[in-house]
Amino acid sequence: MNSSIFKTLKDNFVNASSQNNRSTVELCITELSSGNFPKAVDLSEELIKKDINDSVGWATKALSQAHLFDYNNNLFFLKSSLTSLDEFKSKTSLSSKEIMAVEAIFVTTVLDRTITLVTERIEEVIELRRKAMAEKTKAGAAAIGAAMSAYAGSQSKSDVGKILGYGSAIAGAAASSHFNSNAELLNSASKGVFGVAVANISMTVGSAMTLKRNLNELDFAVRDEATTTLKNWINTLAFLYQQVIENLLVYGEELKKKNVFTKSFREASINMVTAPEATQFIYLSKILGIENSIPQFKELEAHMLKLREIDGSEIKSSVNKMHIIGGAALLITIILAATIPENILSKEDNGPLFLIVILTYVYLMIKPIGKAGELKQSVNEFVDAMKNFKVTSDRIIVENMVPQDKSLN
Numbered sequence: 001m002n003s004s005i006f007k008t009l010k011d012n013f014v015n016a017s018s019q020n021n022r023s024t025v026e027l028c029i030t031e032l033s034s035g036n037f038p039k040a041v042d043l044s045e046e047l048i049k050k051d052i053n054d055s056v057g058w059a060t061k062a063l064s065q066a067h068l069f070d071y072n073n074n075l076f077f078l079k080s081s082l083t084s085l086d087e088f089k090s091k092t093s094l095s096s097k098e099i100m101a102v103e104a105i106f107v108t109t110v111l112d113r114t115i116t117l118v119t120e121r122i123e124e125v126i127e128l129r130r131k132a133m134a135e136k137t138k139a140g141a142a143a144i145g146a147a148m149s150a151y152a153g154s155q156s157k158s159d160v161g162k163i164l165g166y167g168s169a170i171a172g173a174a175a176s177s178h179f180n181s182n183a184e185l186l187n188s189a190s191k192g193v194f195g196v197a198v199a200n201i202s203m204t205v206g207s208a209m210t211l212k213r214n215l216n217e218l219d220f221a222v223r224d225e226a227t228t229t230l231k232n233w234i235n236t237l238a239f240l241y242q243q244v245i246e247n248l249l250v251y252g253e254e255l256k257k258k259n260v261f262t263k264s265f266r267e268a269s270i271n272m273v274t275a276p277e278a279t280q281f282i283y284l285s286k287i288l289g290i291e292n293s294i295p296q297f298k299e300l301e302a303h304m305l306k307l308r309e310i311d312g313s314e315i316k317s318s319v320n321k322m323h324i325i326g327g328a329a330l331l332i333t334i335i336l337a338a339t340i341p342e343n344i345l346s347k348e349d350n351g352p353l354f355l356i357v358i359l360t361y362v363y364l365m366i367k368p369i370g371k372a373g374e375l376k377q378s379v380n381e382f383v384d385a386m387k388n389f390k391v392t393s394d395r396i397i398v399e400n401m402v403p404q405d406k407s408l409n
Contacts (some may be wrong), residue, residue, distance in 0.1 A: 001112035005105060005225050006032040006063065012098050013056045021054065028060045030096050040064035055092035058084050059102055066109040071117055071196045078203065097217070104218050108226045111233045118197045118236050122243050125193050126260055129247065142362040192276025194244055198284060201237065205287050206403030208233060230398070232323035238393040245386055248277040252358070252383035258278055260368045261322065266315050269375060273307045279347055289400030290391065300389060310375060318370030 010029045017025045028043040041064040049059030062084035069077035085106055135189060141384035212230055215223050258265040272278065282304060284290075291297045368376050 037064045037067040058088035107211045115236045235393045244280045260372045292400040293395045314371040318372035
């Protein structure tokens with residue numbers, strides 16, 4: 001982002017300030033334009049300390065902090081910048097068009113910072129996934145998932161929900177009580193290796209929609225910068241969305257290889273549907289309005305919901321029934337081997353009878369019955385469908401997105 005865009009605010013901010021504060025405002029704009037954002041924050045707080053109702057101080061603080069948030073110790077700057085922007089809007093005497101310009105530059109700044117952070121996180125995760133997959137003895141989904149969880153924990157000193165103000169009711173871009181219906185889904189999606197990136201994206205959707213809607217009302221310099229940033233933001237969304245799918249496929253591919261008779265099959269099925277990536281896939285799909293631009297999403301969602309209805313006890317019962325069938329085949333084989341006269345089948349030649357038992361188990365592994373069979377089929381269908389589900393930036397339409405204050409149900 002071209003930080004010189006802040007210079008477009010100079011005249012309005014200086015004129016809106018008291019005579020005594022104008023030199024500080026000018027210096028603050030200079031620091032913003034030169035990229036010295038910590039210094040700009042200090043100058044903004046100096047203005048606010050003199051007069052808590054100084055709207056310009058709140059505006060420059062919002063713009064400065066929007067450049068400073070990150071996914072380590074400074075995530076709080078994102079929420080703080082939004083609060084500062086609200087203070088500016090509630091105290092300013094600027095015209096609606098001038099306020100729109102400030103908001104546009106603020107949102108462009110947040111989107112630009114989001115692009116940088118999300119891209120960095122994706123690149124880190126791709127490298128982590130590459131290393132985990134390279135460790136052949138540790139390439140199982142559980143091991144990769146554990147590695148990613150450890151990574152996510154090491155990258156965040158505090159809980160994302162608390163920092164961004166989710167809790168039991170999400171407090172995001174400009175509200176709090178509106179988001180109750182989405183709180184549970186977002187709280188779940190905010191976990192895992194991509195959790196903070198998904199939460200960050202969630203907080204930008206509504207503002208990005210407003211920014212695009214207002215583009216034609218902005219002066220050329222602001223409009224040009226905003227247009228470029230919006231395009232890059234959409235490209236980043238597509239990149240993140242595809243990587244969430246790639247992580248989810250790690251679990252799916254692992255599950256496809258599992259023997260349905262094993263405990264690890266049931267554990268892997270639970271790992272896949274409870275993985276943060278599963279919730280992130282659904283959540284991102286909904287806030288990005290994917291179902292409106294890619295009809296195949298509905299089919300994938302149906303597969304996911306079906307998998308989430310897995311009942312471990314029913315799967316175990318189904319496996320036990322298959323063991324009973326295999327055991328019955330073994331018992332019949334033993335009885336036949338013991339009762340068939342040797343002049344018909346000698347004991348040395350009864351190998352084919354026991355082959356029946358082996359073939360029975362092989363058949364049940366390939367074509368399991370009951371709930372285990374339904375699960376195996378659902379997993380195969382889901383993974384195959386996910387492999388063919390590609391989301392490019394041209395399929396992400398800003399007008400189709402769902403802001404935080406709208407229900408995702």
